[in-house]
Amino acid sequence: MINYFFHLWVLIKKEFLTILHDPKSRIIILAPPLIQLALFANILTMETKNINITIIDYSKTLESREFINKIAASSWFNNVSLSQNRNQALQNLKEEKIQAVLTIHNHFAVQLKKEQISQIELFVDGRTPSVAAGIVDYINQIANTYNQKFSIPNASININVRNWFNPNATYQWYLVISLIVILVLVISLMLTSLSVAREREIGTFEQLIVSPYTAFEILIGKIIPPLIIALVLQVVMTWVAVFCFDIPFVGSIGLFFFSSFIAMLSLVGIGLFISSVCRNQQQAILGAFAFIMPAVLLSGFVSPVADMPILLQYLTYANPLRFFINIGNGVFLKNMQLNDIYIDLLILTAIALFSLALAARTFKRNLE
Amino acid sequence: MKITLAFIKKEFLQIIRDPSSLLIAFILPTVLLFIYTYGINLDFTHIRLGINNNDNEKQSNELIDKFKQNNYINMLLYNNRQLMFNDLTQGKIQAALTIPIDFSRQLSAGKEVSLQLIIDGANYNQISYAQNYIQQITSEWLNQTYLHDFQQAAVEIRPRYLFNQNNDGRRAVVPSSLAVTMTLIGILLTALVVSREWERGTMEALLAANIQPIQFVIGKYIPYFIVGMLSLSFSLAVIIFIFHIPFHGSFFVLFIISSLFFYASLGIGLIISNCLHDQMLASMAALIIGFLPALMMSGVVFPILSMPTFFRWLTQLLPPTHYVSFIKNEFMVGSITQTTILSGILLFILGFLFSIIVYKKTARRLDD
Amino acid sequence: MDKQYIIDIQNLHKTFKSGKITAINHLSLKIEKGQTIGLIGADGAGKTTLLRLINGLLLPDEGYISINGLNPWNDKKFFINKISYMPQKFALYEDLTIKENLDFYAKLKNIDKNFNNLLDFAGLTLFQNRLVGNLSGGMKQKLGLICALMGNPDLLLLDEPSVGVDPVSRRELLKMVKKTIHNNATVIWATAYMDEAHGFDRVIVIDKGKIIYQGKPYDLAPDTKKFEEKIIALMGGFSLQASEVAKNFIAKPHHHEYVVEADNLSKKYGEFYAVKNNSFKIKAGKIFGLLGPNGAGKSTSFKMMCGLIKPTSGTARIMGIDIIKNPSAARANIGYMAQKFSLYPNLSVQQNLNFFAGAYGLSKNKADDAIKNIIDIFAFKPFLNDNANDLPLGFKQRLSLACAIMHNPSVLFLDEPTSGVDVITRREFWHHITSLAKKGVSVLITTHFMDEAEFCDDISLFYQGKTIAAGKPQELKKSTKCQTLEDAFIKIILDQKRRD
Structure with missing residues (x-):
């Protein structure tokens, strides 16, 4: 029994060594995920910030100045400039020096005094639709508060909004957890998909087959090191998320890592399958990318799965990342329990079993 | 010259012998374009909204009908509030709205009522949409029901989206996604x-x-x-003729700047290749330097504007950043002389810098 | 000046790993024009480094090289067409065809595409459009040589061109060089074949980066056999001691009369039989030699025996266990050494040994003992922490052999174990192999050294997938009326060719 474990252990150790044999490879494999987590988490956001806006005030009245002051006082705008030259301002907008041009007409104050609706013209740069939408949203909010001073007590509805699980609606929380999952995906998939192709290219694969290891044992040997490396990275990144980004971990740690383990298993299975059908490393890396890119895009990270065409939605059932992100966020932030996520887990298990079986099959057939 | 030509011919023969590289150059971009066109949606999202109506009078039912009619809201009614919150935790609904017991009575009395809206903050993609939709629907309903014969002074914002009348995200995302895909292809191939x-x-x-x-x-x-x-031309043809995204620029300018962009992207791949003689490490580096920054930091998904100043400068070191801003202009505005020339110059400088490094790193002897 | 020197080397010194390893040690050498020179040396003696230095692929730490008065690392462009180098593992693009490879190298060297006669000469004309990856080892070597011979160079540097080439092709390689170079051309030919070296104008023997002998081979000894003994003596000698490997070998008791059985093995690719109806049996403690020209199907047979390739028909049994039905159990009895070096190139010697000991099921303690032993026997101590990839070819082969025998297998499958190994090590290898056989190990071996084949108990001669002759070495020699096995081999093959 002990002998058998030793027998298996040398195989696993060998795989570890081939991945992490020298300082250079250790750095290239372990450091970037952490650097990227830190970098991306700090700079990426879906919110619109640092807006530069030019205001053309033809009205030049107390009222218009009050409105402008409200804009200038808000924290969303980086630079609020006044100008008289509308064409120049629009040219600046075109050249992306500013993001919005707001024009207040000369009858602004008059209309308001007559209790009429006064329209303000807002040009935004439609080349970046998310930014444009954000600016319009901000200015609308400012206009709403400005309008309050005209309002007469009346029936009204006040919506009292609360964000559960993320009280301040911090984008970073969502981003960090999703990034952890994506980086883990990338690492585990790349490591496995290159492993067999690499041995085949070097010629060591034959040597491995001739040894008394069964195909199953070789498979285990190929699976475990990437799994462990990915798990270690996940532990470290989760630690960073909790202690450096102050994201509260409210769920069960055990469940979190257990489900991550299942998810990784499915990724490793896919990686191994890619590896077993590729003749060399060039093909393996191309295959891995051909999977990673759509998987990231169709995971719900960038835009929700529910908004995709129905056909693509069905396709996402084969995407472990979709369920992995779901479970990650759910257990981490929402304290989801096993009975909340068991369907996702079952699907992941199914993907894992299917891909591993497929990999094992092609693997065996490779031996002819 | 003859030697260089022979070398080029040899490379071509090798490309042709291994169909995987052609697959990656032509099939992958098509698949990704399809995903970006139909799968990625940054403009709107469908919200699954749970409503717990404790009032059940005319007014509240009218409001609920409004929610029902809205295309972006999939509504579920709950009798039990706790059940609704459980579903929110489990992710079955994304927002939960509670209508208080005396909603209709208070409104009829011309008073202010509060609605409680709880949003699942763990899935950030929905937060702002949920809040906006519900606010908009309620105030529209309120205006129609109570304010139709009532005139008051107000500021109204008239937004105009330049270069993209309907602020259609697809028109921006699809062309700029080319920058990510092409960076990756450039780096992967080399x-x-x-x-x-x-x-x-x-x-x-x-x-x-x-x-x-x-x-x-x-x-x-x-x-x-x-x-x-060739891959780029193929993708452009797909975008313009199959996905019918309008193109306003000049094909000549597009050709020139795209060449400079590839010059820079291939440089990154060749630097990796020249520095790392181990294929596995080179693959990892390609992923880390190629894919993730191009997706995250080039402004395709996350606006560069919202990043901290230092990192905004950092993104300028990535060839795709310049290409994203250039190609959006080509598609949506037409060539803007000044910005185009600037993008061109910056891409050339990057490409030139990279090729100098490639040249310096090219081995002259075996022990280099 | 009555003699014309093409190469003049003075006080050449080259170290690696920032001075830790000395490859060339203050070496001086003059080589006359128009001679063919054999370069002989133990593994790691510095042959390849010397050739690379002459060719300008490496920069020396000290010293000076002049080729026709020019310096190889600065003035290379002036004589690039005049000097040709064939690396040890000739670098052909496996995904290009023969013709494409030749076109490419011809243009690189700025030579007219006039290699049709060379192709004819090598018998490759028919295969011009075949991918190099699908060629046999001998064909690849010929193609590599054509690349080197193109453009009629003044100086030809060949780094062991005959490694892994069968005797027939080896003679052809030699003939190709002799026939195609011009009268004034100089050839430096690194080799491990003493019969080859004996036929050259001069030999240079180097050891530890220094020249220990140079002169006419005939002056050293008049015939090949004695020449080999002299060279071995020069390189430090080889004394026959009891084989350490065999001493520690504990044979596993078994009752099988025939340990290895091949029964009507065939492998068909499409309509083409790579191996046809191959049957043989190996008794315990016997050495069975599988001989034949490159591409005859030896490696395919070999791989079928290990279960790497599934036979189209027939069975292979190891200790009575069918390798296809129960691969794991059968393989536990096998020690396998592949033809192409196939240990983990990025792992150190120690790590490779650790892995293979465990892989073949040795327990931790036994593995440690076995590794310690192997390190002593094969003198791996100084290399333990080096990557396997950085070892000299001979040491790579030793490491492969070491990994194959560590677990005391009852059967050894050795596919060209002595390719690229120096004379002394070859003797050592065979000493180990025969000693192991005496302890009861059955050995299936392929080799291109016909003097080695003499050590086999039984020989099977393979040609175009079929056995065309079999028997004991003595019998074969008798039936063909030849003095040496090499002559017998060539005769049988040529007879067969004529009959086809």
Whole structure:
């Protein structure tokens, strides 16, 4: 029994060594995920910030100045400039020096005094639709508060909004957890998909087959090191998320890592399958990318799965990342329990079993 | 010159022999374009809204009908509030709205009522949409029901989206996604081409035949440049003729700037390839330097504007950043002389810098 | 000046790993024009480094090289067409065809594409459009040589061109060089074949980066056999001691009369039989030699025996266990050494040994003992922490052999174990192999050294997938009326060719 474990252990150790044999490879494999987590988490956001806006005030009245002051006082705008030259301002907008041009007409104050609706013209740069939408949203909010001073007590509805699980609606929380999952995906998939192709290219694969290891044992040997490396990275990144980004971990740690383990298993299975059908490393890396890119895009990270065409939605059932992100966020932030996520887990298990079986099959057939 | 040509021919033959690289150059972009066109949606999202109506009078039912009619809201009614919150935790609904017991009565009395809206903050993609939709629907309903014969002074914002009338996200995302795809293709195709020569021992023969570094560098750039440009032309044709995204620019300018962009992207791949003679490490580096920054930091998904100042400068070191801003203009505005020239110059500087490094890193002897 | 020197080397010194390893040690050498020179030396003696230095692929730490008065690392462009180098593992693009490879190298060297006669000469004309990856080892070597011979160079540097080439092809390689170079051309030919070296104008023997002998081979000894003994003596000698490997070998008791059985093995690719109806049996403690020209199907047979390739028909049994039905159990009895070096190139010697000991099921303690032993026997101590990839070819082969025998297998499958190994090590290898056989190990071996084949108990001669002759070495020699096995081999093959 002990002998058998030793027998298996040398195989696993060998795989570890081939991945992490020298300082250079250790750095290239372990450091970037952490650097990227830190970098991306700090700079990426879906919110619109640092807006530069030019205001053309033809009205030049107390009222218009009050409105402008409200804009200038808000924290969303980086630079609020006044100008008289509308064409120049629009040219600046075109050249992306500013993001919005707001024009207040000369009858602004008059209309308001007559209790009429006064329209303000807002040009935004439609080349970046998310930014444009954000600016319009901000200015609308400012206009709403400005309008309050005209309002007469009346029936009204006040919506009292609360964000559960993320009280301040911090984008970073969502981003960090999703990034952890994506980086883990990338690492585990790349490591496995290159492993067999690499041995085949070097010629060591034959040597491995001739040894008394069964195909199953070789498979285990190929699976475990990437799994462990990915798990270690996940532990470290989760630690960073909790202690450096102050994201509260409210769920069960055990469940979190257990489900991550299942998810990784499915990724490793896919990686191994890619590896077993590729003749060399060039093909393996191309295959891995051909999977990673759509998987990231169709995971719900960038835009929700529910908004995709129905056909693509069905396709996402084969995407472990979709369920992995779901479970990650759910257990981490929402304290989801096993009975909340068991369907996702079952699907992941199914993907894992299917891909591993497929990999094992092609693997065996490779031996002819 | 003859030697360089022979070298280029050899590279081409190798590309043709291994169909995987052609697959990646032509099939992958098509798949990704399809995903970006139909799968990625940054403009709106469907919200699954749970409503717990404690009032059940005329007014509240009218409001609920409004929610029901809205295309972006999938509504579920709950009798039990706790059940609704459980579903929110489990992710079955994304927002939960509670209508208080005396909603209709208070409104009829002309008073202010509060609605409680709880949003699942763990899935950030929905937060702002949920809040906006519900606010908008309620105030519209309120205005129709109570304010139709009532005139009061108000400021109204008239937004105009320049270059993109309907602020259609697809028009921006689809062309700029090309920058991510093409960066990746450029880097993927070249990241292994030098390390392969080392691993297979052909580098020794090349050096023995006294191939000059400059011939080697040109011989590695040109074939992949041509494959890349063909791939890009193919993708552009798909975008314009199959997905019918309007194009306002000039094909000539597009050709020039795209060439400079590929010049820079291939440089990154060749630097990786020249520095890392191990194919596995080169693959990892391609992923880390190629894919993730191009997706995250080039402004395709996350606005560069919202990043901290220092990182905004950092993004300028990525060729795709310049290409994203350029290609959006080409599609949505038409060539803007000044910005285009600037993008062109910056891309050239980057490309030139990279090719200098490639040249310097090209081995002259075996122990280099 | 009455003699014309093409190469003049003075006080050449080259170290690696920032001075830790000395490859060339203050070496001086003059070589006359128009001679063919054999370069002989133990593994790691510095042959390849010397050739690379002459060719300008490496920069020396000290010293000076002049080729026709020019310096190889600065003036290379002036004589690139005049000097040709064939690396040890000739660097051909496996995904290109023969013709494409030749076109490419011809243009690189700026030579007219006039290699049709060379192709004819090598018998490759028919295969011009075949991918190099699908060629046999001998064909690849010929193609590599054509690349080197193109353009009629003044100086030809060949780094062991005959490694892994069968005797027939080896003679052809030699003939190709002799026939195609011009009268004034100089050839430096690194080799491990003493019969080859004996036929050259001069030999240079180097050891530890220094020249220990140079002169006419005939002056050293008049015939090949004695020449080999002299060279071995020069390189430090080889004394026959009891084989350490065999001493520690504990044979596993078994009752099988025939340990290895091949029964009507065939492998068909499409309509083409790579191996046809191959049957043989190996008794315990016997050495069975599988001989034949490159591409005859030896490696395919070999791989079928290990279960790497599934036979189209027939069975292979190891200790009575069918390798296809129960691969794991059968393989536990096998020690396998592949033809192409196939240990983990990025792992150190120690790590490779650790892995293979465990892989073949040795327990931790036994593995440690076995590794310690192997390190002593094969003198791996100084290399323990080096990557396997950085070892000299001979040491790579030793490491492969070491990994194959560590677990005391009852059967050894050795596919060209002595390719690229120096004379002394070859003797050592065979000493180990025969000693192991005496302890009861059955050995299936392929080799291109016909003097080695003499050590086999039984020989099977393979040609185009079929056995065309079999028997004991003595019998074969008798039936063909030849003095040496090499002559017998060539005769049988040529007879067969004529009959086809």
